[in-house]
Amino acid sequence: MTNAAQNMDKKQIELIGDNHISSNIETPLLPNAFDKSDDEKIKNIELYFGKIMTELGLDLTDDSLSGTPYRVAKMYVKELFYGLAPKNKPKLSIFENKYGYKKMLVEQNITIDSACEHHFLPITGHAHIAYIPKDKVIGLSKINRLVDYYAHRPQVQERLSLQILKNLQNVLKTDDVIVMICAKHLCVSSRGIKDKDSYTTTLEYGGSFSDKLNRDEFINIINNQTP
């Protein structure tokens, strides 16, 4: 932890959590983030999470609780936060745009399963993504895999949108990409304000999507929910 983080008082910490502030498109990682193997991380997190449970007063010798620290540790490293590790980044198959398709391609209703980095509570919803191909096209399911990868790390919805956008713009060699995410944050619905109905929409785009006509066409397609 940096000195700045240590010095941050509790009020400021709660303020950042509730405002969902994030300052950078990159997920803040330590330089040695991946020096340890997954197994070592699971072993350590198991120990630490057991301590949290004990501190809460739970009896870890109880049959029902004894396996929880290991289950949580494994779930963090292998499932919920697998997208932190660059080794898990999906290989994106890119093809030449041989058929010369030059109009909008929309991939919609992509499941978002993420967690907010301020409270470690679920963020769930959908991403809708479109691009206008130049020379390259991408295998459709690769868009879903890329979303899944970036979602599976402690996140802020704004940063998640930008990470997906920038990555697609890089691999597709075009700025003409739009990313919309609509998601519910459990940290808003189950604690704090406890609003069960509100959800958050983010819309990030570049290139031709700065043109309102293209954005409207995209949003029309999203609103016409077929099939």
Ligand SMILES: [Zn+2]
């Ligand atoms: Zn939160």
